[in-house]
Amino acid sequence: MHHGEYKVPGGKLVVVDLEVTDAALRGVRVAGDFFLEPDEALDAINGALEGAPADTDARGLAARIDAALPAGAVLFGFSSEAVGVAVRRAVAGAAEWTDFGWRIIHEGPQPPALHMALDEVLTHEVAAGRRPPTLRVWEWDRPAVIIGSFQSLRNEVDERGAERHGVTVVRRISGGGAMFVEPGNTITYSLCVPQSLVQGLTFAESYAYLDDWVLAALGAMGIKAWYKPLNDIATDAGKVAGAAQKRVISGAGAVLHHVTMSYDIDAAKMVEVLRIGREKVSDKGIASAEKRVDPLRRQTGLPRAEVIERMIASFRARYGGADDVVSDAELARAQELAAGKFSSAEWLGRVP
Known part of the structure; x- marks a missing residue:
């Protein structure tokens, strides 16, 4: 059966x-x-x-x-x-969310390159069966732009604008578009899950499936949100989040699904740092950016920390989840990758 x-x-x-x-x-x-x-x-x-x-x-x-x-x-x-x-x-023979003993990690602020590395390390650990499926909520220690694995660095980022605003630029292992993040304005999380959880789903279906819990969490905060193909979470007022994925085929296989949500936005700074969709630094460009992204701060009226707490509580109510930390071995491997691969000019500029 x-x-x-x-x-x-x-x-x-x-x-x-x-x-x-x-x-x-x-x-x-x-x-x-x-x-x-x-x-x-x-x-x-x-x-x-x-x-x-x-x-x-x-x-x-x-x-x-x-x-x-x-x-x-x-x-x-x-x-x-x-x-x-x-x-x-x-x-x-797909697995279900409740088949697993979930782990939830929410640690202090860390640099952008380390976040990129932790995503890679934890997803490989899940694929190898050494780590249970994990929800990790990020905290940023500085402003950053994270470009997708296949994006052109020069086409996406105004490097002089990034330097002027003290914005670190890194490249992640997943595809998708550029993300502009600031420590108090962004909510970012990763799901590192076994391939078996999305078995039988198409690539597009897996995005919607892995985002469903956060739609419920937002709904409980009074936000009617929905999945907008391929990788956005939207409301009537505008986009609130974008997702990206990376598949790992080693071991039993695993999926990295990470999401960046806009809690607040400095649109003027964003259009000085990102090139795509910008009409130089014009009022029209800023207005367009503000219209496209509608922050959670305005929609919920809640402090950022409380939004995160409610999201985690909603996830735990649906699927369970024990508090966890990155292990010493995982952190050591991530630090090695952060200092090497993710801080190298070769990786950042692999698509010039």
């Missing part, structure tokens, strides 16, 4: 139990806390999946469901594709 679950981002839980016999789905049973009308539609969904080839992707399974649903059927809090994703996770 295979069991799979999929929590729809901002929606309901879909649970699927099934068997695979002769490379086909058998005995499919779909359940969950979703809403569905009419009642007979559930039998139609189960029937549509019965006998489907076990290697059918989520979209193909959704098409079978859509074709079988009675006219006027209403699926609320989930979709036919969400059922398909739950089936794929069942077939793939």
